[in-house]
Amino acid sequence: MxxxxxxxxxxxxxxxxxxxxxxxxxxxxxxxxxxxxxxxxxxxxxxxxxxxxxxxxxxxxxxxxxxxxxxxxxxxxxxxxxxxxxxxxxxxxxxxxxxxxxxxxxxxxxxxxxxxxxxxxxxxxxxxxxxxxxxxxxxGDTEEQGPCAYVPISNGCDKLCTYCIVPYRRGREKSRPVFDIVEECGSLVKRGVKEITLVGQRVNAYGRDFKDGTDLADLLTLVHDIPDLVRLRFLTSYPKDMSDKLIETVAGLDKVCEHIHLPVQSGSNAVLENMRRGYSREDYLALAQRIRRAAPNLALSTDIIVGFPGETEEQYAETLSLLEEVRFSTVYVAAYSPRPGTLAHRWEDDVPKEVKKERLQRLDALQQRISMEQHQMLKHQVTEVLIDSAQSERKDLPQWRGRTRQNRLVFVPRGDQDLLGQTVTVRIEKVSPFAMQGAVA
Ligand code: SF4
Structure with a gap:
């Protein structure tokens, strides 16, 4: 070669x-x-x-x-x-x-x-x-940096959810030193970044391997202090590691956005147990309530797996009812597929393909209804949007694309003004289950 x-x-x-x-x-x-x-x-x-x-x-x-x-x-x-x-x-x-x-x-x-x-x-x-x-x-450093950046803060996962391949491929959890992260975030902000998302497979277990008590709440507080940073987010959170200290920190720091991605995976205790998620439906609901009490405006999004081995129609119905109860802003749903090397791979994949597909579609339809209802409530209201790209929802219409603090997608018409990286106030005019359209107020 x-x-x-x-x-x-x-x-x-x-x-x-x-x-x-x-x-x-x-x-x-x-x-x-x-x-x-x-x-x-x-x-x-x-x-x-x-x-x-x-x-x-x-x-x-x-x-x-x-x-x-x-x-x-x-x-x-x-x-x-x-x-x-x-x-x-x-x-x-x-x-x-x-x-x-x-x-x-x-x-x-x-x-x-x-x-x-x-x-x-x-x-x-x-x-x-x-x-x-x-x-x-x-x-050189020729890659153009957009207004939003993702910064890894930990890698790997110490949990062993029975369906998940991540711990076998990425190994044990390892947190990056606080100093390295804060320095990287600082230099990104100097290059024009306005919004930083701290990422890790189990981001809210950050620092556990340091064994000195440092946690994600401490890190958020330090990154929050970087001048000119406008917004701060983190993902993905594991429900059992959502401490009161972290919830209070999220609620108390202005730059930390009102959105948490908190995968529940199922609304049935029997399925959760088979998945070895380590919490019950009741635990999750109580956690959602605690979060909302501290930050009433906060949007929760989640991941769901349908058709896990042994999932009955009744157990699936419990997932649907959980969606109704929590009213997530977004749900990422997937039909279960066995991954070689995981514990669940040894079990019979006994929910037929068509049943998985049908469960996925029903859940999707329910979430679309919920998202639509939430978006309808925002119609004619003004909301803060950070413009992250010149990406249009429709091919024939030049638009700016941005997100609200709750991570909802918003499109506004593209005029002469360069809005990239700007935080603007938008009046919402039209909505769909997936996005909203509005005009800069
Ligand atoms: S699903 Fe998440 S918490 Fe569970 S093993 Fe995989 S990465 Fe870890």
């Missing part, structure tokens, strides 16, 4: 959760530090990185399909490096290689050292420090 000093171009393809997007940013940063630059199109890249997701079977199928499609590129340009990372890559590289054939480099998402080590073998860095400095200057 080539090992010339010419500039390499990279392309990154990402599926999966926010954590994966954050990891892709780190991979891009690593490559920029080596002097590589982003390619304009996948087919022009010298190195294509696939950042995969193993949480659902459908996501893994997409990864296999993508890798298969890229073999044509590899045939046309054999020197192109194909790299696979993300949750599909297990510590057993041989097993991964068998399941996902056709990549040149495999590395675990938390192990950038495996990536750089492999790259060093194919495209060694020049030993002349002068050339290296020139490379880094050339690559």
């Amino acid at each position: 080539a090992s010339t000093v010419d500039t390499k171009r990279y392309w990154i393809w990402t599926v999966g959760c926010q954590m994966n997007k954050v990891d892709s940013d780190r991979v891009a940063e690593t490559m920029r530090a080596r002097g590589y630059i982003p390619a304009e199109r996948e087919e022009d890249a010298d190195i294509v990185v696939l950042n995969s997701c193993a949480v659902r079977e459908s996501a893994e199928r997409r990864v296999s399909g993508k890798l298969g499609n890229l073999q044509q590129l590899k045939q046309d340009r054999p020197e192109t490096l194909l790299v696979l990372t993300g949750c599909s890559v297990s510590p057993d590289f041989e097993a991964t290689r068998k399941r996902f054939k056709g990549a040149d480099i495999y590395f675990q998402p938390t192990r950038l050292d495996q990536f750089t080590e492999a790259l060093d073998k194919v495209w060694p860095l020049p030993s002349d420090p002068g050339i290296m400095a020139c490379w880094q200057e050339q690559s």
